[in-house]
Amino acid sequence: MIKIMIIGALVLGMGAAGYFGEQFLRSSQAPVSEAAAARKNELLFKMPLGDFTMQITQPGEIINMTINLDVYVMGAAAFAKINGANGRALLRDGAVAAIAELATTNLGITVTSEEDVMKLDLSEQIVRKLYVNFPSVRTARINAIFMRKSVRK
Structure with a gap:
């Protein structure tokens, strides 16, 4: 016994002893090449789409809004697939x-004096709509908004 x-x-x-001694025999980190480190930092790829103009009709006034839009695509393979002329045209048509x-349904588009809040809200709504057809699109950034108000007759 x-x-x-x-x-x-x-x-x-x-x-x-084998379980706890293994950490002394194995190296703590694998050597990382500079190319692998650069790929790790480039998860989102910027794709500028250009200027879009929309017309928002509100009681008593018409607002013409021009926005400059960039979208960010997740992953190199998805970016390579969309980055061609055909893919970029499809993404632009989707935008x-x-x-x-958004302009016809008037979903929360409010013209305020706080341009940063409006940019963030509008870009979130555009990304939600784009994500349905383009799941690799993760976020969007509105670079500039130009608005012109006119009185409705």
Whole structure:
């Protein structure tokens, strides 16, 4: 009986020594090349789409809004797929459709004096609409907004 207990204690001791001793035998970090580090930082790829103009009709006035839009695509493979002429045209058409739907339904587009809040809100709404057809689009940035108000007759 004592022999079985000694053998069991030796097996448990060697198992624990191997489990905890492994960290001393293995290197703590794998060597990272500069190219791998650069790829890790470039998860989102910027794709400028250009200027879009939409017309918002409100009671008593018409607002013509021009926005300059950039979208950010997740992953190099998805960016390479969309970055061609055909993919960029499809993405631009999707953005036009999203902006047109926002302008016609008037979903929360409020013209305020706080331009940063309006940019953030509008870009979030555009991304939500684009994500349905382009799941690789993660975020968008509105670079500039130009508004011109005219009185409705």
